[in-house]
Amino acid sequence: MIPASSVTIEIDSNTKRIQRKGVTHELDPAAASAVEEGLRLTEKHGGTVTLITMGISDVTIGIRNALAMGATSAVHILDDALAGSDTLATAKVLAAAIKKQEFDLVICATESSDSYSGIVPGQIAYFLGVPPMTFAKEITVDGNKITIKRQSEAGYDVVEATLPALVACSSGINEPRYPQLKGIMAAKKKEIKVYSAADLGFAPDQVGEKGAREKVLTVGRPAKRQAGKAVADEGEGGKQIADFLAEIKVI
């Protein structure tokens, strides 16, 4: 089960949120890796992969993409009231949707490639009451035991827990498969369940911007670094860099 997300680049200066409407949404590459990991585990151990995401109607393309990769079905949490949700509300809503499914393992990307907070998986794990296993670069399941290699500053840690659990995988854990034509055709027939915030038991003021604890005050562009000199290499490029290093007294 994966909170898929989108890749966009602009922040709207009025809402102070990432511009999402009218922007093409695709499956976040980080989430695609999570889907891939789910598929590999079910291919080995059996079971099904359910994609779970929260987002505007434009994300349907990304959901279809994950279904085309091979996910069994999908859950789309779709509600205008959710716009502007902070990490905690996002985690509560996702956890509530996950609780409506049967699961042994929740797989998330460590962080979306747009908002980059990296704390949603840990929050979801808390609300589900399952062990949070984060920054995984390798996942092994044996019976009800799950072991991951977790990235660390010095290398990696071998971390173990008992299922059900939540794993947040790091980027580069695998190379996600490309959907094949057969998968794309099959995806069109697969079920996408849609939940509103109310379906999951949330009042409008508990989620979205109204329920957010973090408030963005200002959005600005930082002072741009002054671009320095750039010259085309005419056979002396290496020497010119050495001259520059001498100029700044590094050598």
Place this chain on the structure above:
Amino acid sequence: MADTIWVYAEISDDKITTTSLEMLAKASEVGKAEAILLGPAPEDAVQTLAKHGASKIYRCADAVYRDYLTLPAADTVAGLLQKHNPAAMLFASSYSGRDIVANLCARLDCGAITDVGDFELKDGGVEATIPALGASYQNTSTLLNQGTKLLVVRPKSFEPKINDQPLAVEEVPAVSSEDLRKVHMKERVVVKREGPSLEGAKIVVSGGRGLKGEEQFAILKELADVLGGAVGASRAAVDAGWVPYAMQIGQTGKTVKPDVYFAVGISGAVQHLSGMKTSKYIITINKDAEAPIFQYSDFGIVGDLFKVVPQLIEELKKRRGA
């Protein structure tokens, strides 16, 4: 009375992490700095914290904090927060820092600001500056919840400072609940590296997609060796499997701030820029004159890296010999 600001101190490589000391420097500048240190640590760890501005240290040396991830630490910190209610608490944007904050937010039903580059306390609240979307934006944010404001701080945002405080340690009891022993850290594997660490190196030589393969990183290693620096990489090079993740610099990798940063065959995606753009000098070698990285460079060569880098190495050796 000055506002109290807590710092969650971490141990890595058998010493207090530099980011912990950076946060203490900022915390002592803004208010009264105190630290929490959980789990086994070298004997001088508390002294190091006091020397860098911690006027009080909450300490528990129990191995549960080392052997079981996240849950025991979050439980202890949550208890201390509820008892003492400091104005703000700082965590490093590290693996364990982010995990503990995630758990605290959920448990205490509060918000957190992540990727904080700077902050100030204002009218009992906090105002944080965040370089968003790979530092192409600079936003300010605040937290509306009552109670302690949780901030996750980017490494290298502040300079560590010596700020001697009398040693004041308050021992706190270890957690006892079995429920907190769910995420078992069985083995810590240290991946050996040569030369200076990326975070500590004064010179960093990084390669990207333009390197075209694993073997070619050898010339970057040679350049780094000549200059006494470390080798880094962009996410493109890591995702391609040429170099390990430990070498990745950028939003989802390490943040570095060396005196000189070489971006070799790196286009300068926002993902990468956010991890290195505060370097003192940036030198770029790229065959594409339109690559965004040139906008951030102090000096750039538009050319073939496989010609420029070997010539540079040779030139450096020659000048050193002279």
